[in-house]
Amino acid sequence: MSTDQPTITVCDATLRDGSHACSHQISLEQIRAYAKASEAAGFDYLEVGHGNGLGASSLQVGESLVPELEMLAAARAELKHTRLSVHVMPGFATIERELKGALAAGVDLFRVGSHCTEADITQRHISHVRAAGRHVWGVLMMSHMVSKEVLLQEARKMQSYGAQGIVLMDSAGAYVPAEVTAKVGHLAAALEVPVGFHAHQNLGLSIANSLAALEAGARIVDGTARGFGAGAGNAPLELLAAVLQRQGYVTSIDLYHALDAAELCAKLFAGSLPVSNGITIVSGLAGVFSGFAKPVQRAAAQLGVDPRDVFFELGRRKVVGGQEDLILEVASELARRAQPTPTP
Amino acid sequence: MGVKKLNVAILGTGNIGTDLLIKVLRSEWLNCRLFAGRNLSSPGMTKGSLLNVPVSARGIDGILDLKGDVALVFDATSAEDHVRHAPRLRAAGLIAVDLTPAKVGRLCVPAVNLADCIDEPNVNMVTCGGQASIPLAQAITRVNPGITYLESVSSIASRSAGAATRINLDEYLMTTEHGLHEFTGCPRTKAILNLNPAQPCVHMQTTVMARIASPDLARTRAAVAAMVEAIRRYVPGYQLILEPMTENGRLVAMVRVEGLGDYLPRYAGNLDIINCAAIAFAEAVARRRHA
Numbered sequence: 148m149s150t151d152q153p154t155i156t157v158c159d160a161t162l163r164d165g166s167h168a169c170s171h172q173i174s175l176e177q178i179r180a181y182a183k184a185s186e187a188a189g190f191d192y193l194e195v196g197h198g199n200g201l202g203a204s205s206l207q208v209g210e211s212l213v214p215e216l217e218m219l220a221a222a223r224a225e226l227k228h229t230r231l232s233v234h235v236m237p238g239f240a241t242i243e244r245e246l247k248g249a250l251a252a253g254v255d256l257f258r259v260g261s262h263c264t265e266a267d268i269t270q271r272h273i274s275h276v277r278a279a280g281r282h283v284w285g286v287l288m289m290s291h292m293v294s295k296e297v298l299l300q301e302a303r304k305m306q307s308y309g310a311q312g313i314v315l316m317d318s319a320g321a322y323v324p325a326e327v328t329a330k331v332g333h334l335a336a337a338l339e340v341p342v343g344f345h346a347h348q349n350l351g352l353s354i355a356n357s358l359a360a361l362e363a364g365a366r367i368v369d370g371t372a373r374g375f376g377a378g379a380g381n382a383p384l385e386l387l388a389a390v391l392q393r394q395g396y397v398t399s400i401d402l403y404h405a406l407d408a409a410e411l412c413a414k415l416f417a418g419s420l421p422v423s424n425g426i427t428i429v430s431g432l433a434g435v436f437s438g439f440a441k442p443v444q445r446a447a448a449q450l451g452v453d454p455r456d457v458f459f460e461l462g463r464r465k466v467v468g469g470q471e472d473l474i475l476e477v478a479s480e481l482a483r484r485a486q487p488t489p490t491p
Numbered sequence: 492m493g494v495k496k497l498n499v500a501i502l503g504t505g506n507i508g509t510d511l512l513i514k515v516l517r518s519e520w521l522n523c524r525l526f527a528g529r530n531l532s533s534p535g536m537t538k539g540s541l542l543n544v545p546v547s548a549r550g551i552d553g554i555l556d557l558k559g560d561v562a563l564v565f566d567a568t569s570a571e572d573h574v575r576h577a578p579r580l581r582a583a584g585l586i587a588v589d590l591t592p593a594k595v596g597r598l599c600v601p602a603v604n605l606a607d608c609i610d611e612p613n614v615n616m617v618t619c620g621g622q623a624s625i626p627l628a629q630a631i632t633r634v635n636p637g638i639t640y641l642e643s644v645s646s647i648a649s650r651s652a653g654a655a656t657r658i659n660l661d662e663y664l665m666t667t668e669h670g671l672h673e674f675t676g677c678p679r680t681k682a683i684l685n686l687n688p689a690q691p692c693v694h695m696q697t698t699v700m701a702r703i704a705s706p707d708l709a710r711t712r713a714a715v716a717a718m719v720e721a722i723r724r725y726v727p728g729y730q731l732i733l734e735p736m737t738e739n740g741r742l743v744a745m746v747r748v749e750g751l752g753d754y755l756p757r758y759a760g761n762l763d764i765i766n767c768a769a770i771a772f773a774e775a776v777a778r779r780r781h782a
Contacts, residue, residue: 206642206700206741207683238684241661264688265649268657442739449738465689472644472698476733476745 154397156312156367159190159384160345161412162222163234164376166198167438169419171209175221177415178213181372182225184408189399190384192232192256195222198377198438199469200234200260201245207471208438215245219252228399230255234286237261237268238469242275250279258314259305260286262467263293266301270308277309284343284367285310288468291321291434295333302334302342312341312367317356318438318468320349320378320431324359335364343367346382348374348423349431353382358390372412373420378430378437380421385409429455433462442471446478456481496522497777500554502576503567504528504535504546506653506755507590507762511565512539513753514770520777521770524561527553538754551576555583562780563773566590569655570662577613586776587613588769592659592666598673601771602626602721609775618663619761620645620682621670622768623697623729626722627744630714631701631735632675635742640702641677643667646685648692651759660684695760696732698745706742711735715744725771726764727751 162181166173178195185193195218197203197211204211211218223231233254238261240246249257257276259269269285276283285305290298302313315330327344335342344360346353346369357368370387374380388405391398413420421427427440435458443461447454460477499521501508508528512535515523526539527547539546547553554564563586566573573593580587589596596613599605603626608614616622624643632638656663667682687693712735722729728749735744748760755762 205681205683206640206702207644207698237660238664238686241664243661243665262686262688265657265686267654268660268686271658271661445739464693465687467685467687469683469685470646470687472700472743472745473646473696475736475738475743476696479733479736 152395152397153366155361155391156191156341157387157398157400158192158194158232158343158367158369159185159371160194160369160381161185161371161375163194163196164198164371164381165416166196166211167377167441168375168380168421169416170441171197171204172212173218175213175217178218178221179225181412181415182222184404184411186226186229187401188405188408189401190229191399192230193222193226194232194234194258195219196233199239200236201249202240203236216248216252219249219254223253232256232258235259235272236469237272240272242272246272246275250281254281256282256284258284258286259310260288260316263287263290263298263301266304269305273305273308273310283310284312284314286314286316288316289318289436290315290330291317291319291326292465295330298330299334299337302338306338306340310340312343313338314343314345314367314369316345317347318436319434320347320353320437321434322356323350323352324355327356327359328363331360331365332363341366343369345369347377347431347437348379348381348421349427349437351423354386354390357382357387361396372409375412375416375420378421378440379423379427383409426454426458429458433458435461435466436468438468439471439474442474446474450478450482452478452481452485495781496520497563497773497780498522498524498561499563499565499773500525500527500557500561501565501567502527502551502554504533504539505567506535507766508567509535509538510754510762511567511766511769512544514766516542518770518774520774525554525557527551551579555579561585563588563776565769565773581612588772589613589615590765590769592618592662594666598670599768599772600625600674601725601768602718603629603674605772605775608772609779614772616765616768617670618667619695619765620663620684620697621667622764623695623746623748624667624699625670625674626718627699627715627746628671628675630718631699631711631742631744632677634710634714635701635703635706638677638701638703640679641671641675642681642683642700643671643697644683644685644700645695645697645761646687646693647695647761648758649686649688650692651761652686692756692758694758695748696745697748698743701742702740703742704740706737708735708737711742719746726767728760728763
């Protein structure tokens with residue numbers, strides 16, 4: 148076992164990505180209970196909020212059970228060493244309406260994301276958080292869709308705005324390990340700030356991809372307890388904790404408490420834990436945002452079409468995160484095409 | 492002797508201003524007296540010169556020098572600039588059609604309130620998403636009173652979003668929300684904008700969603716169809732692609748806007764619709780003066 152492995156920052160996204168898995172119905176009781184467990188497990192950050200981040204509670208994506216500031220306050224009260232983070236997508240979240248409230252609520256880290264080609268829309272949000280003296284990272288979502296060269300160019304923009312870390316999200320669960328190695332390696336070698344990876348489980352590769360990222364130079368890794376996240380879920384934190392220990396990476400995780408947090412999550416969110424099925428597999432193959440799983444199933448059932456067809460058509464259109472409204476259009480279009488043409 | 496055209500000037504020679512110029516040149520009711528910006532060698536200014544349009548690099552001063560020879564000015568500069576321009580245009584007795592989010596004058600969405608705006612000295616064209624969504628939202632709330640929450644979601648091609656749009660995303664969202672609220676009276680409104688980099692570029696699409704348990708779907712569909720027809724008179728590429736339907740406690744309707752492809756590419760329906768709205772207002776002013 149090597150003793151010179153680097154220190155890894157582990158981000159627990161259970162109470163943010165998991166929002167997608169339970170149609171945004173996370174309660175304050177669940178937040179309090181899980182935040183305690185995350186703190187005990189020693190994760191560096193706990194991310195809380197709507198699945199698409201601040202200001203994303205909407206008819207478009209789904210409305211949160213609890214207002215976001217109450218969610219943040221509930222988590223804040225339970226955390227001491229584990230720091231509180233939020234996801235932020237300009238286009239949903241504004242500085243005036245959402246960032247200022249989250250700053251006042253004591254959020255430690257703002258992870259400001261955009262679709263992987265649109266980093267310049269994060270400039271004002273990133274600068275605002277930096278000016279307020281808090282930590283801010285840049286997040287490139289749906290990063291399977293473009294080359295490592297484009298990712299580096301966009302990551303450099305975020306770095307120039309003040310981002311202190313860059314996370315590549317495999318929002319669709321579409322990566323295989325060789326791609327992770329190439330892209331994370333390219334960024335880790337060229338950026339001045341640490342690089343992270345956020346995996347999804349659609350093709351069953353979340354842990355393999357997370358490990359590939361670490362071996363390629365990532366110093367930040369995301370996961371969720373029991374994989375509680377969009378689509379087929381994320382890299383399960385209890386498995387990440389075990390693999391990190393097995394490979395000798397230095398972390399602040401307490402393994403037993405990380406395992407306990409997973410058990411607690413399974414109890415708290417029983418009935419909503421993600422499962423791998425034909426729909427999540429097709430979603431990963433088609434390269435569509437994992438958060439679309441539930442709305443696609445709902446629309447497909449109402450309109451009498453195959454949800455897998457909806458995913459492949461959304462993939463063909465290169466739909467990005469936030470475009471949930473197109474699900475209804477695509478499903479309606481498929482339903483119309485499926486109707487027998489009237490004979491004269 | 493044909494129709495007496497209204498003399499107008501265009502302030503700002505970027506993409507929006509230059510596309511407006513092409514639309515003015517095609518109009519039976521408008522005559523471009525001056526195309527004014529800051530840089531004679533900009534692509535827009537070059538295009539204007541090639542089209543034999545009088546140009547000036549002296550901005551608003553060039554327009555004000557024309558004194559009584561211009562009646563209406565399209566301002567396609569920036570919100571900060573329009574705040575400075577507005578009082579000077581007003582003092583000179585010029586009607587201002589503001590394409591920036593400055594919100595100095597009355598909000599104008601031609602399909603909804605053209606007649607009410609016709610005597611205003613300054614009208615603001617809200618935002619592209621506002622021009623696309625407010626008429627739908629207005630039709631929906633008229634038929635279904637008591638809606639307390641409305642959303643407008645627009646997706647546009649990344650290439651149609653210039654540097655100004657990107658840096659002003661928050662202002663876009665808040666101006667669109669303000670417009671939705673003003674025109675529908677709905678207490679809570681929300682706007683969302685998605686940029687999609689897909690190639691070939693995607694056309695602008697806008698979805699309006701309302702939280703309502705049991706809408707009058709038949710009347711909603713009729714009201715929305717009538718509204719779409721009204722908009723198509725000045726935005727030919729405006730198409731209803733999802734008839735009002737209910738799903739998961741939401742009433743949803745969706746449109747796609749194909750641009751005219753004048754100076755900007757056809758996928759940039761977001762830029763086309765706000766320009767078409769500005770032209771519709773100016774032509775209404777011209778018709779009224781002629782009558």
